[in-house]
Amino acid sequence: MKVSASKDLIxxxxxxxxxxxKVKSVKIxxxxxxxxxxxxFFSCINYQEEMKVVHLDHYxxxxxxxxxxxxxQTSCIVDKRxxxxxxxxxxxxxxxxxxxxxxxxxxxxxxDKSMTKEMVEAGKLLDIKVIDHLILTEESYxxxxxxxxx
Numbered sequence: 001m002k003v004s005a006s007k008d009l010i011x012x013x014x015x016x017x018x019x020x021x022k023v024k025s026v027k028i029x030x031x032x033x034x035x036x037x038x039x040x041f042f043s044c045i046n047y048q049e050e051m052k053v054v055h056l057d058h059y060x061x062x063x064x065x066x067x068x069x070x071x072x073q074t075s076c077i078v079d080k081r082x083x084x085x086x087x088x089x090x091x092x093x094x095x096x097x098x099x100x101x102x103x104x105x106x107x108x109x110x111x112d113k114s115m116t117k118e119m120v121e122a123g124k125l126l127d128i129k130v131i132d133h134l135i136l137t138e139e140s141y142x143x144x145x146x147x148x149x150x
Contacts, residue, residue, distance in 0.1 A: 031143035055092035097133040106142040
């Protein structure tokens with residue numbers, strides 16, 4: 001197939017921009033460190049389900065927090081391309097998935113478990129390790145890593 005240049009050929013140019021804030025980087029030692037750091041980024045913890053991803057460097061220092069989606073009271077959309085696209089742009093070597101359960105139920109659903117497994121497998125292809133998946137409620141949290149599910 002031969003492609004020739006033509007004034008009728010229009011191709012979109014993709015420009016990506018990474019906005020860095022002047023926030024001191026935080027080193028993560030355990031799941032409770034992550035929860036304390038990420039909880040303030042959830043605006044409606046008892047009302048709407050939200051999904052965020054924490055990007056970490058090789059030394060487990062936070063390099064970014066990415067908002068993935070805001071959904072309804074029982075679910076939100078999770079797109080692997082958005083999650084790993086952001087991780088690649090921030091040069092993260094590992095990520096932590098974080099979402100809330102407005103119901104207050106800490107138990108991971110079948111969908112939570114399935115999505116986590118898919119993300120771990122997708123991360124392996126890109127050499128980006130999914131080190132935890134946290135479920136937050138107003139009072140507490142559940143860590144897939146602490147429970148040896150991940």
